[in-house]
Amino acid sequence: MNDPSSILRRNNGHRLSVAGATRSSFRSSQFETGSAKRKSLLSTPASTKRRQSSLPPGSTPSSSQQLHSSQQQQAPVTASPSVIDPRPLRDKNYISLLQQEVYDFLSANKFEIESGGHPLTQRTLRQPTQRDFVVVFQFLYHKIDPFHRFTKTIDNEVFILLRTLNYPYLETINRTQIASVNSSNWPAILGMLYWLVKLNLSLADLTIDGTDPILVDDQLDQIFIDYIRQSYRAFINNEDDYSPFLSNMKEKFDEMTKGIIEDIGNLEIENQQLQTQLDTLTKELSILEQSELKSKALESDLVKFKAYIETMESRKLKWSDVLDKIREEVTNCEKELIELESDKQRCQLELEVQGHTPKDIDGLYTERDKLTRLIDVTNSRIEELENQLRIKEIECQRGFESLDNFIKQYNAMVYRMGTASASSQVDKDGNNSNSNSYELTLLVNLPTSKPLLPADIINKTISSQKVQLLQYKSQINTTIHKHQDDSIKLQEQLDLMSEQITEKREEIETLEAKLSANKTTYDEIYETMTNDTTTYSMQIEKLERELRSIKINTNQGLIEVENRSQAIQIEYDELIHQIQAERSTLHDRVQRLIEFTIGFKINMQQNLEDLESLAIQESN
Structure with a gap:
């Protein structure tokens, strides 16, 4: 039952193998229109798995004897998460052998022609690009299933197809590596491509009783070759009538066409029956799955609720004290709420007596907020203007002080020249006149309504003062002798004044000593007050901390x-998460059970087909 011949079907007196469709992928000729209706090699997954599990070791190049565990690749098995690729894919020599095997297979099967002119060199398999990998994989898979069309993204497509083919080391590669092939993940990808090469070679070497499988295309070619051979013999024998050969070829073609049509009808009927059975089993399986999920979920919920009830019962004893405290707090809060409600009603009555309403108060609050904002804006503007005015005042003050110092220096010089009493000097006519007064005075009340002039700042003009100084110079020359006589008297007066100044200085020193003593006393008193303030602050902070601890308690x-x-x-969230995780685990287990059931069903159907085929053979 496990022999490859058991999967053959009878068609018009010839034995036809579905696996023989693989041989047609190695031919470069075009398929006939009728052969386009042939089913894909992978359209029946169970039969494909059966053929893969029963493949004999294929013929490989001489270097394949050096490849470790190549026999295991010819009989793919379902990969499990614990499968580890035993091949030394990090060995450079081993990688070189794999590259050579894949390169020889691609070259022998006209890769560049069938891939639309894609270049193939040793560098293509040594430093491949993503495009090189995609083209090579599509070429190798089309050798297995020539009717497949790649419509999805390459990472999803490759992953699904490898899982369908039961690639034994599928867990060693991931979608990211397939979507971005580079030098780091190329050894694992190359191992996968080599496995596809070995699978192609094994399918190509399938035989039936030591002979090659016969295909529909092979039969058509044989009939046409017979016609050509007979016509050529007639041509050699100088016979011009080829109509008997042509009619014979047409009859054989008609017979084959009828057989193919009958086979297609039988396959469609069988497909409908299988589809009906599949729908029935799918419905039953879905009902069973839902029932199992509900049962397990209810059992799990029951156990968890029992544990939860036990936990709550153990905690129930502690809740009584907590509930008492909460009731006391609730009672206190209700009393405070009643008091606050009474205060609120009293305030509302007072406002009603005064003739105010809540809307009026809200309006006043709104107006106050607007006025507050306006005041804030005005204050900020005033502060800016005050800052500018302060800067200007400082500048003016500096100029005023500079001018005042200059005038003081000038007046001092005038005083030193003996003009301090110029305002009280008597002129030559004996009249007391202020015309010879040379002292300058800085005006305090300055006009602000017009630009300032020199005459507005100083009580005299500089030009007139200069003329008076020149006149006074001539007077000095006449009075200098008189002043010399007076200087002696003034010196005596100066000595007397010096003695008085010395006495005053001694008094000043005495006062300064008293001031220092008073300052020391002040510093001591100030330090005592500072220490007392610090002590009081610490006590206040301590009381605040005690108050906060009371609030916390x-x-x-x-x-x-x-x-x-x-x-x-x-705990509730954790239980929800555990339920979701268990549901996911159960879903995976049910999915594996479904796959196993479908595989078992299809294998049973295949065995029944084999038994039917064997019965037909024995009856013939």
Whole structure:
């Protein structure tokens, strides 16, 4: 039953193998229109798996004897998460042998022609690009299933096809590596391509009783070759009538066409029956799956609720004290709420008596907010103007002080020249006149409504003062002798004044000593006050901390209840997460069970087909 010949079907007196369709992929000729209706090699997954599991070792190049575990690749098995690729894919010599094997296979099967002119060199398999990998994979897979069309993204397509072919080391590669082939992940990809090459070679070497499988195309070619051979013999024998050969060829073609049509009808009927059975089994399986999921979920929920009830019963004893505290706090809060409600009603009555309404108060609050914002804007503007005015005042003050110092220096010089009493000097006519007064005075009340002039700042003009100084110079020359006489008297007066100044200085020193003593006393008193202030501040902070601790202790009961509520919520979330994880695990187990059931069903159907074929053979 496991022999490859058991999967053959009878068609018009010839034995036809579905696996023989693989041989047609190695031919460069075009398919006939009728052969386009042939089913894909992978359209029946179970039969494909059966053929793969029963493949004999294929003929490989001489270097294949050096490839470790190549025999295992010819009989693919279902990969499991624990499968580890035993091939030394990191060995450079082994990688070179794989590259040579793949290169020889691609070259022998006209890769460049069938791939639309894609270049093939040793560098293509040594440093491949993503495009090189995609073209090579599509070429190798089309050798297995020439009717497949690549419509999805390359990573999804490759992963699904390798899983369909039961690539034994599927867990060693991932979608990211397939979507981005580079030098780091190329050894694993090259191992996968070599496995496809070995699979192609094994399918190409399938035989039936030591002979090559006969295809529909092979029969058509044989009939046509017979016609050509007979016509050529007639041509050699100088016979011009080829109509008997042509009519014979047409009759054989008609017979084959009828057989193919009958086979197609039988296959369609069989396909409909299998589809009906598949739909029935799918419905039954879905009902069973839902029932199992509900049963397991209910059992799990029951166990968890029992554990939860036990936990809550153990915690119930502790809740009584907490509930008492909460009731006391609730009672206090209700009393405070009643008091606040009474205060609120009293305030509302007072406002009604005064003739105010809540809307009026809200309007006043709104107006006050607007006025506050306007005041803030005005204050900010005033502050800016004050800053500018302050800067200008400082500049003016500096100029004023500079001018004042200059005038003081000038007046001092005038005083030193003996003109300090110029305002009280008597002129030559004996009249007391201020015309010879050379002292300058800085005006305080300055006009602000017009630009300032020199005459507005100083009480005299500089030009007139200069003329008076020149006149006074001539007077000095006449009065200098008189002043010399007066200087002696003034010197005596100066000595007397010096003695008085010395006495005043001694008094000043005495006062300064008293001031220093008073300052020391002040510093001591100030330091004592500072220490007392610090002590009081520390006491205030201590009292504030005690107040905060009292508030914390007051709210501790509520915080404990909130913490317990959060803990219960966390446990609930964990239970939800565990339920979801168990559901996912059960879903995967059911999916594997479905796959196993479908595979078992299809294998049973295939065995029945084999038994039917064997019965037909024995009856013939």
